[in-house]
């Protein structure tokens with residue numbers, strides 16, 4: 001099956017799908033610096049690619065993506081060129097709540113907020129929307145949720161596989177090599193990505209983009225997609241049970 005995008009549906013098609021599959025996927029990314037070998041839209045591109053795969057296997061609709069988020073960690077004025085400056089936590093939270101109201105009016109009962117960005121303040125904005133949304137049940141998902149069991153010996157920075165989750169290093173670069181190979185320039189990949197930021201786990205402070213591979217990306221993408229499909233089907237089951 002092909003992924004289903006809300007923007008491509010006619011009203012009657014949308015009505016039918018919302019009735020059959022009352023769960024909408026909302027990809028949320030950020031636009032920010034991802035080293036010299038990756039485009040600035042990585043977080044958006046990967047959340048959209050994952051939602052495409054999940055939609056193709058579940059028949060759920062994908063909402064127009066939200067390309068901006070909370071990016072306090074990699075500010076443009078600190079040398080992270082290409083980052084779209086952070087928006088306020090409340091701006092993102094309010095936008096999500098407002099969108100939830102509209103999607104509820106279309107017949108959707110649940111919204112899965114699929115984020116490709118992992119900054120704590122970004123998650124705070126999404127969680128705030130989840131807590132305050134009254135019209136639709138919101139759930140946050142990220143690739144992390146499906147690769148947790150593949151994270152082992154996190155403090156051993158010599159290991160790559162089964163690493164899951166990083167910024168512009170082996171994990172994100174591999175996912176990009178799988179989904180968007182033409183957008184990756186491995187010849188400009190730095191030896192290491194060093195991000196000593198408060199709030200991110202120590203094992204992410206230093207990672208190694210050149211260890212990335214298409215095969216690793218394919219394995220990660222399959223893990224994330226199959227985990228996502230399982231979770232979305234459970235959410236759909238509980239929706240039909242409740243109504």
Ligand SMILES: [Zn+2]
Nearest residue numbers: 042043167168
């Ligand atoms: Zn990223």
